[in-house]
Amino acid sequence: MKSHEYYDVVSQQLRKQFDDEADSIQQSAQHCAQSVLDDRVIHVFGCGHSQIFAMEVFYRAGGLVPVNALLTPHLALFPKAKLSTYQERLEGFSQEYLALEDTDPRDTMIIVSISGRNPAGVDMALAAQEIGMKVVALVSEEFASSTTSRHSSGKNLKDVADVVVDIKCVSGDAVLSADGLEGRFCGTSTVLGVTVIESIIAQTVQNCVDAGTIPPIYVSANLDKGDAINAAHIAKYSHMISGL
Template identity: 45%
Template sequence: MLYKQFFSKVEDILKEVSQKEEKNILEAAKIIETSIKDNGVLHVFGCGHSQMYAMELFYRAGGLVPINAILSPPLSLAPSAPLSTFSERQEGLAKVVLNNENVASQDVMLIVSTSGRNAVPIEMAFEAKEKGMRVIVLTSMAFTEEVESRHKDGKKLYQLADVVLDNHGNAGDAIMEVHGLEAKFGPTSSIIGFTILQSVVVQVIDNLVKSGEAPPVYVSSNLDQGDQINRQHIEKYRNRITCL
């Protein structure tokens, strides 16, 4: 059964990430921990499918409260997927997007791009650094090493990062093959990427607790006390987080 092979391959990648990305996960968690202690916010940005990473971390039961999802409509798959592909290659757009967010120098910018080649994610890293933020990048090093930058400076996203989290995916993302079909299929970036980012959040919370801090964590609104607890968190961060 091919689906079982897919499970097996994903499990192998997760094991590889767990072993090889430990240093980077811990470093990313430390940067975010320091930011939260300084009343900072983690901004999460991506284009197209990579907007899912911002959605995954934002306003999530069991997740950190001071996370801002940057969800720019031109970079979304709705209303037009081809428009998203076109938009993420346009220089100048990231500056406009970031200027609509309430950011501070103690904040952290997390940028997700599997290929790490397109202009908008690269420019977003430039802009975040201009504002004094640390930059964490989630990408596929195997993918980005296979392609040329689409930014005028010739930089790739990972080259602008303070910390690089490698999802250990293939160039092109897909890992499955079958006789009779030329194209590969079965992408892994989302499955592995979500796990990496949630592991960073888990480590941030652990770090905060062990340092004597009470980390702000959302509670499911479907639990009896969830709405009351979350209302207090939202009130504190409403002015810093766009979607609140």
């Protein structure tokens, strides 16, 4: 059954993901934890479907409070999906967007772009590094190596990041095939990437605790105590997090 085949493929890719990328995940968490310990934030950026990763770790039960999801509508699938494709290929936009955010050299920037080839991600990495941030990139090495850069520098996101976590999807992302059907279907990058970014957050929390600091964590707003706890967190961090 294709449903089980998909599960098997994802399971294999996840296993390879965590076997091969353990050091990169740890390095990413070290940078993120330092930002939290410094009372600063972790910015998360992606375009199109890659905005999912920013949404996954922002303003959610059990999530770190000091996460700033960079969710500009210009790069979203809504209201017109094709516009997000156009915008992520437009050089010179990301740095102007980042300039509108509260930023600091002590922040960490996580950028997700599975191909890594588009200017939006490269520009965001360069802009963050110019400020002094550490940049973590989630990129598929296989996908990136099979394409050319669309940035004027000729560089891929993986070439300009401080830490690269190689997302173990295939070039083109889709993994399943069927007799009589041309082309492949069902991508795996979202499952792999979301698992990775949550694992980075998990290790970030542990690193903070190990350093003697209890990091601020959202509580479900559907628990009786949730609203009061979250309100205190939001009051402290809202000036640094534009989505709040």
